[in-house]
Ligand code: SF4
Protein backbone atom coordinates (compact mmCIF):
# COMPACT_ATOMS: atom_id res chain seq x y z
CA UNK A 1 0.00 0.00 0.00
CA UNK A 2 1.47 3.39 -0.98
CA UNK A 3 1.15 6.48 1.20
CA UNK A 4 -1.73 7.92 -0.85
CA UNK A 5 -3.78 4.75 -0.34
CA UNK A 6 -3.30 5.20 3.42
CA UNK A 7 -5.21 8.50 3.48
CA UNK A 8 -8.51 8.31 5.33
CA UNK A 9 -11.60 9.31 3.32
CA UNK A 10 -12.74 12.93 3.67
CA UNK A 11 -16.26 13.08 2.25
CA UNK A 12 -17.10 16.57 1.02
CA UNK A 13 -20.49 18.29 1.19
CA UNK A 14 -21.04 17.32 -2.47
CA UNK A 15 -20.08 13.69 -1.80
CA UNK A 16 -16.61 13.88 -3.37
CA UNK A 17 -13.94 11.98 -1.46
CA UNK A 18 -11.22 14.62 -1.07
CA UNK A 19 -8.63 11.94 -0.31
CA UNK A 20 -8.68 11.12 -4.05
CA UNK A 21 -7.82 14.71 -5.03
CA UNK A 22 -4.22 15.52 -5.98
CA UNK A 23 -4.38 18.90 -4.22
CA UNK A 24 -5.55 17.32 -0.98
CA UNK A 25 -2.87 14.61 -1.27
CA UNK A 26 -0.07 17.14 -1.91
CA UNK A 27 -1.19 19.09 1.16
CA UNK A 28 -1.68 16.08 3.40
CA UNK A 29 1.90 14.94 2.72
CA UNK A 30 3.30 18.47 2.27
CA UNK A 31 4.86 17.11 -0.93
CA UNK A 32 6.24 19.69 -3.39
CA UNK A 33 6.69 16.98 -6.03
CA UNK A 34 2.94 16.25 -5.94
CA UNK A 35 2.23 20.00 -6.07
CA UNK A 36 4.39 20.32 -9.19
CA UNK A 37 2.75 17.26 -10.79
CA UNK A 38 -0.67 18.82 -10.26
CA UNK A 39 0.42 22.17 -11.73
CA UNK A 40 1.87 20.34 -14.77
CA UNK A 41 -1.36 18.39 -15.26
CA UNK A 42 -3.56 21.49 -15.11
CA UNK A 43 -1.33 23.26 -17.62
CA UNK A 44 -1.35 20.29 -19.99
CA UNK A 45 -5.09 19.52 -19.76
CA UNK A 46 -6.66 22.94 -19.33
CA UNK A 47 -3.90 25.39 -20.34
CA UNK A 48 -4.11 27.04 -16.92
CA UNK A 49 -0.98 28.25 -15.13
CA UNK A 50 -0.97 27.29 -11.46
CA UNK A 51 1.72 28.29 -8.99
CA UNK A 52 2.72 25.01 -7.31
CA UNK A 53 3.07 26.92 -4.02
CA UNK A 54 -0.68 27.61 -4.16
CA UNK A 55 -1.60 23.94 -4.43
CA UNK A 56 -3.00 23.52 -0.94
CA UNK A 57 -6.30 22.21 0.41
CA UNK A 58 -7.10 20.54 3.72
CA UNK A 59 -10.39 19.15 2.46
CA UNK A 60 -13.84 20.51 1.75
CA UNK A 61 -15.06 20.53 5.35
CA UNK A 62 -11.94 22.29 6.62
CA UNK A 63 -12.45 26.04 6.97
CA UNK A 64 -9.06 27.05 5.54
CA UNK A 65 -9.00 28.66 2.03
CA UNK A 66 -9.70 26.53 -1.04
CA UNK A 67 -8.19 26.75 -4.50
CA UNK A 68 -9.58 26.38 -8.02
CA UNK A 69 -13.19 25.34 -8.49
CA UNK A 70 -13.74 24.68 -4.78
CA UNK A 71 -12.80 28.24 -3.80
CA UNK A 72 -16.15 29.59 -4.96
CA UNK A 73 -18.34 26.52 -4.52
CA UNK A 74 -22.00 27.28 -3.75
CA UNK A 75 -22.69 23.75 -2.50
CA UNK A 76 -20.06 24.06 0.21
CA UNK A 77 -21.40 27.42 1.34
CA UNK A 78 -25.02 26.23 1.28
CA UNK A 79 -24.50 22.97 3.17
CA UNK A 80 -22.27 24.68 5.75
CA UNK A 81 -24.92 27.36 6.32
CA UNK A 82 -27.51 24.63 6.83
CA UNK A 83 -25.25 22.96 9.39
CA UNK A 84 -25.06 19.71 7.41
CA UNK A 85 -22.12 17.31 7.31
CA UNK A 86 -22.92 16.78 3.61
CA UNK A 87 -25.85 17.18 1.20
CA UNK A 88 -27.20 13.65 1.74
CA UNK A 89 -29.74 14.45 4.49
CA UNK A 90 -30.79 17.81 3.03
CA UNK A 91 -34.53 18.29 2.51
CA UNK A 92 -33.68 19.85 -0.86
CA UNK A 93 -31.39 17.00 -1.91
CA UNK A 94 -30.76 17.02 -5.65
CA UNK A 95 -31.09 20.80 -5.92
CA UNK A 96 -29.84 22.70 -8.94
CA UNK A 97 -26.59 23.77 -7.21
CA UNK A 98 -25.72 20.16 -6.41
CA UNK A 99 -26.62 18.97 -9.90
CA UNK A 100 -24.38 21.66 -11.43
CA UNK A 101 -21.39 20.60 -9.31
CA UNK A 102 -21.93 16.94 -10.14
CA UNK A 103 -22.25 17.77 -13.85
CA UNK A 104 -18.93 19.64 -13.71
CA UNK A 105 -17.32 16.59 -12.12
CA UNK A 106 -18.63 14.32 -14.90
CA UNK A 107 -17.02 16.71 -17.39
CA UNK A 108 -13.59 16.21 -15.78
CA UNK A 109 -13.94 12.44 -15.58
CA UNK A 110 -14.78 12.04 -11.90
CA UNK A 111 -17.59 9.67 -12.84
CA UNK A 112 -18.53 6.02 -13.30
CA UNK A 113 -20.87 5.07 -16.16
CA UNK A 114 -21.73 8.75 -16.66
CA UNK A 115 -22.69 9.30 -13.00
CA UNK A 116 -20.52 11.55 -10.79
CA UNK A 117 -18.76 9.47 -8.14
CA UNK A 118 -19.72 12.23 -5.66
CA UNK A 119 -23.38 11.61 -6.48
CA UNK A 120 -22.92 7.85 -6.06
CA UNK A 121 -21.30 8.47 -2.64
CA UNK A 122 -24.19 10.67 -1.49
CA UNK A 123 -26.74 8.11 -2.66
CA UNK A 124 -24.89 5.45 -0.64
CA UNK A 125 -24.97 7.69 2.45
CA UNK A 126 -28.70 8.36 1.91
CA UNK A 127 -29.32 4.65 1.53
CA UNK A 128 -27.43 3.94 4.76
CA UNK A 129 -29.54 6.63 6.47
CA UNK A 130 -32.75 5.05 5.20
CA UNK A 131 -33.57 8.11 3.10
CA UNK A 132 -34.16 6.27 -0.20
S1 SF4 B 1 -17.02 20.97 -5.18
FE1 SF4 B 1 -17.69 22.15 -3.39
S2 SF4 B 1 -18.63 20.69 -2.00
FE2 SF4 B 1 -17.41 19.53 -3.50
S3 SF4 B 1 -15.35 19.28 -2.62
FE3 SF4 B 1 -15.27 21.18 -3.78
S4 SF4 B 1 -15.83 22.79 -2.30
FE4 SF4 B 1 -16.46 20.85 -1.45
Ligand code: SF4
Pocket residue numbers: 074075076078079082084086087090091092093094095096097098
Ligand atom coordinates in the same frame (compact mmCIF):
# COMPACT_ATOMS: atom_id res chain seq x y z
S1 SF4 C 1 -29.78 22.87 -0.94
FE1 SF4 C 1 -28.55 21.67 -2.35
S2 SF4 C 1 -26.45 22.42 -2.10
FE2 SF4 C 1 -27.62 23.12 -0.33
S3 SF4 C 1 -27.27 21.55 1.23
FE3 SF4 C 1 -29.17 21.04 0.15
S4 SF4 C 1 -28.57 19.60 -1.49
FE4 SF4 C 1 -26.71 20.65 -0.75
